[in-house]
Amino acid sequence: MPVVLKKSSRWRVLAAHIGLIIFIGLTLFPFLMIISISLRPGNFAGGSLIPHSFSLEHWKLALGMSYADTDGNMVHPPFPVLLWIWNSIKVSLISATVSLVLSITSAYAFARMRFRGKGTLLNGLLLLQMFPSVLALVAIYALFDRIGDYVPWLGVDSHWSLALAYTGGVAQHIWLIKGYFDSVPYELEEAARVDGATPFQAFVYVLLPMALPILVVVFVLAFLGGMIEYPVASVLLHDEQKLTLAIGSRLFLFNQRYLWGDFAATAILAGIPLTLIFMITQRWLVSGLTAGSVKG
Amino acid sequence: MASVSLINVCKSFDNVSNTVNNVSLEIADGEFCVFVGPSGCGKSTLLRMIAGLETITTGELRIGGKRVNDLAPSERDVAMVFQNYALYPHLSVAKNMGFGLRLAGVAKEEISKRVNGIAGMLQIERLLERKPKALSGGQRQRVAIGRALVREPEVFLFDEPLSNLDAALRTQTRVEIAKLHREYARASTIYVTHDQVEAMTLADKIVLLHSGAEVETFGSVAQIGAPIELYERPNSLFVAGFLGSPKMNFLAATVTAIAPDHVDVRTTDGHALTALVAPDALKVGDRVQFGIRPEHIEAGTAGAAHVFTREVQWVERLGESTYAYLRGDTHAPLIARLSASSQVQTGEQLALYAPPAKAHLFDSNGRALERLAV
Numbered sequence: 093m094p095v096v097l098k099k100s101s102r103w104r105v106l107a108a109h110i111g112l113i114i115f116i117g118l119t120l121f122p123f124l125m126i127i128s129i130s131l132r133p134g135n136f137a138g139g140s141l142i143p144h145s146f147s148l149e150h151w152k153l154a155l156g157m158s159y160a161d162t163d164g165n166m167v168h169p170p171f172p173v174l175l176w177i178w179n180s181i182k183v184s185l186i187s188a189t190v191s192l193v194l195s196i197t198s199a200y201a202f203a204r205m206r207f208r209g210k211g212t213l214l215n216g217l218l219l220l221q222m223f224p225s226v227l228a229l230v231a232i233y234a235l236f237d238r239i240g241d242y243v244p245w246l247g248v249d250s251h252w253s254l255a256l257a258y259t260g261g262v263a264q265h266i267w268l269i270k271g272y273f274d275s276v277p278y279e280l281e282e283a284a285r286v287d288g289a290t291p292f293q294a295f296v297y298v299l300l301p302m303a304l305p306i307l308v309v310v311f312v313l314a315f316l317g318g319m320i321e322y323p324v325a326s327v328l329l330h331d332e333q334k335l336t337l338a339i340g341s342r343l344f345l346f347n348q349r350y351l352w353g354d355f356a357a358t359a360i361l362a363g364i365p366l367t368l369i370f371m372i373t374q375r376w377l378v379s380g381l382t383a384g385s386v387k388g
Numbered sequence: 389m390a391s392v393s394l395i396n397v398c399k400s401f402d403n404v405s406n407t408v409n410n411v412s413l414e415i416a417d418g419e420f421c422v423f424v425g426p427s428g429c430g431k432s433t434l435l436r437m438i439a440g441l442e443t444i445t446t447g448e449l450r451i452g453g454k455r456v457n458d459l460a461p462s463e464r465d466v467a468m469v470f471q472n473y474a475l476y477p478h479l480s481v482a483k484n485m486g487f488g489l490r491l492a493g494v495a496k497e498e499i500s501k502r503v504n505g506i507a508g509m510l511q512i513e514r515l516l517e518r519k520p521k522a523l524s525g526g527q528r529q530r531v532a533i534g535r536a537l538v539r540e541p542e543v544f545l546f547d548e549p550l551s552n553l554d555a556a557l558r559t560q561t562r563v564e565i566a567k568l569h570r571e572y573a574r575a576s577t578i579y580v581t582h583d584q585v586e587a588m589t590l591a592d593k594i595v596l597l598h599s600g601a602e603v604e605t606f607g608s609v610a611q612i613g614a615p616i617e618l619y620e621r622p623n624s625l626f627v628a629g630f631l632g633s634p635k636m637n638f639l640a641a642t643v644t645a646i647a648p649d650h651v652d653v654r655t656t657d658g659h660a661l662t663a664l665v666a667p668d669a670l671k672v673g674d675r676v677q678f679g680i681r682p683e684h685i686e687a688g689t690a691g692a693a694h695v696f697t698r699e700v701q702w703v704e705r706l707g708e709s710t711y712a713y714l715r716g717d718t719h720a721p722l723i724a725r726l727s728a729s730s731q732v733q734t735g736e737q738l739a740l741y742a743p744p745a746k747a748h749l750f751d752s753n754g755r756a757l758e759r760l761a762v
Contacts, residue, residue: 282441283474287488287539288462297487301478 130356137352150357170351173358175333176340181365183251183325183336184318187258191314192307195265200295202266203273204281214267221263226323232257233327254328254336258318265310272306273299308376315369319362337362390452390465390542391417392438392576397447399433408434410607411447413595415576420569423580424587425597426630430608431580432547434597438578439468439545452542462491467536468545471552473528475520481531482507482516488539506534509568526557533565546579550586566590584631588615596627620762625754628679634711636748637685637722639678639696643670649760651749653678656717659696663747664761670751679748682711685724688741697739698722703732712738 097105124141130150132143152159153169161167201207202214225232233248236257240247247253276299284294300307319338326339335343337358344355392415399408408430415421423431436442438449440461449457456464467488475484483490485506486499494502507513510530520528529549536544549565550558566589569577581587587594596610596618611618611627622628628636641653644660646667653661653676661678670676688695698714701721710730714722724740732738745761 279470279474285461286439286468288491298476
């Protein structure tokens with residue numbers, strides 16, 4: 093530590109550490125609880141954190157495998173969990189990619205071009221994204237229902253239409269990327285222009301590489317948003333084979349039959365792709381790439 | 389290599405007033421031209437118009453005899469060094485320097501050959517693999533200059549390239565830029581600065597620009613000429629006061645006598661002084677400004693001809709010389725550069741000799757009268 097601390101503040105540091113450890117424990121507890129539930133036999137939500145008996149039955153079901161219970165009966169997986177996860181990933185990837193392309197280009201226009209009504213449009217975007225998409229559920233359903241009459245693959249019960257509905261949330265991404273573009277000195281693009289670049293080349297070769305951290309952030313946010321979204325998906329998707337994980341896992345929890353164990357295993361399984369995405373992208377999630385471009 | 393001509397060029401950002409007003413000038417092939425002026429005089433705007441980063445409101449810009457008003461920067465074959473270097477932070481030094489060539493579709497081997505050649509000349513070979521953030525200010529400046537040199541453009545543009553360097557590095561880089569221009573590039577160069585030392589030392593031709601209200605009344609250009617010409621024959625009070633450090637002294641005076649080869653004046657505090665200038669339309673009784681540079685003032689004896697006395701308010705001893713700050717007509721003091729051995733003290737009345745041959749005279753409009761003794 094570079095700064096010398098007073099004696100009294102060492103106690104404060106110690107107290108802060110204890111407080112933080114307790115806080116981390118609180119955050120981790122639900123996660124550990126879910127792991128525990130998924131690893132013990134039967135479908136009970138309660139019980140101790142460390143299971144008395146150990147069973148992989150819920151994991152087998154989640155992974156699409158059957159198992160024989162204590163009476164020798166074969167128990168078959170109730171739902172196609174892996175397919176749901178794949179559906180979620182597919183929809184999220186499509187919507188994240190399209191969102192990224194749309195928000196990059198719009199953000200460039202808002203950050204670098206001068207046109208009439210720019211301020212109004214930007215504020216409009218900010219305002220629109222404040223309304224939760226739940227408010228538009230009826231409209232979204234009606235829209236895709238009608239579109240489906242003419243373009244069947246873009247109707248209700250289609251992953252494309254769900255992805256398109258998710259892509260509607262680009263407003264916040266535009267704001268995020270625009271803010272980052274604003275922080276990149278325009279001089280760099282001017283230098284590129286004098287170096288012989290067209291505006292598009294200056295954008296692709298100079299601005300985009302420098303904005304990489306924020307582009308990754310936006311992609312991850314959009315992907316995450318798609319993975320966990322519930323209301324819109326619940327309205328647009330009905331076919332059990334087409335469900336995304338978020339709505340599919342609701343099926344584990346009937347009023348008469350709460351499959352807590354299966355639900356827990358599925359939940360952890362669903363967390364794996366998200367964790368992977370974070371692990372792959374985290375080295376780009378550091379900013380500071382612009383440091384050193386100009387005086388500093 | 390190409391000449392650059394500006395013909396009645398104006399720039400207006402708001403369609404009301406001109407930031408750059410009616411600039412006409414000719415920069416010959418291979419010439420080193422410096423735009424200098426106080427801040428806000430539009431010198432950077434003028435440079436950016438030549439680069440193609442700003443549109444030209446009215447007037448015509450020619451590079452190599454070709455009208456380029458409507459050409460994109462990439463089509464003008466100019467290279468520019470920015471004040472903040474503007475290096476691409478995500479690219480290595482070598483890639484930074486080769487960026488323009490890569491866009492132009494030059495073969496990889498050729499790019500690396502040229503980059504290495506220039507890097508050798510600028511002594512930055514060992515930095516080629518580094519990113520800009522790992523470089524010091526001076527090194528970044530070299531890379532920025534190298535990036536411009538590699539492209540072998542027709543015209544070099546420098547926008548205050550040294551203003552972010554410390555004093556020692558600034559002097560060193562200034563000398564290097566001058567050397568580069570003389571030995572290697574020989575391309576037409578336009579260099580923007582607010583530092584008159586850079587202007588005086590680098591330029592073949594100085595373009596001194598007005599700022600503020602004078603832009604509208606007189607046009608942007610105050611005077612164009614070789615550095616020594618601007619120093620010896622400033623055409624206005626503004627030019628006379630801008631070039632030279634410390635500034636030229638001005639004494640308010642009234643014309644007392646006129647001869648074909650000199651003008652006698654009397655200062656407000658009653659001292660008779662003479663300037664060897666052509667009187668033109670000057671009449672006895674006209675109010676004028678008598679100008680004399682600090683380095684031309686000599687110690688004199690009170691009562692002798694061409695001598696004035698003033699109270700010393702402050703003394704600076706620099707070792708090689710002594711600056712005496714004297715009470716001026718306005719709040720700005722008069723400054724005299726005296727010999728290092730001068731024993732002048734604060735508070736004393738100092739008699740100073742203003743050699744008529746070194747004196748300048750400006751009429752009530754601030755226009756200079758032609759000097760006859762240079």
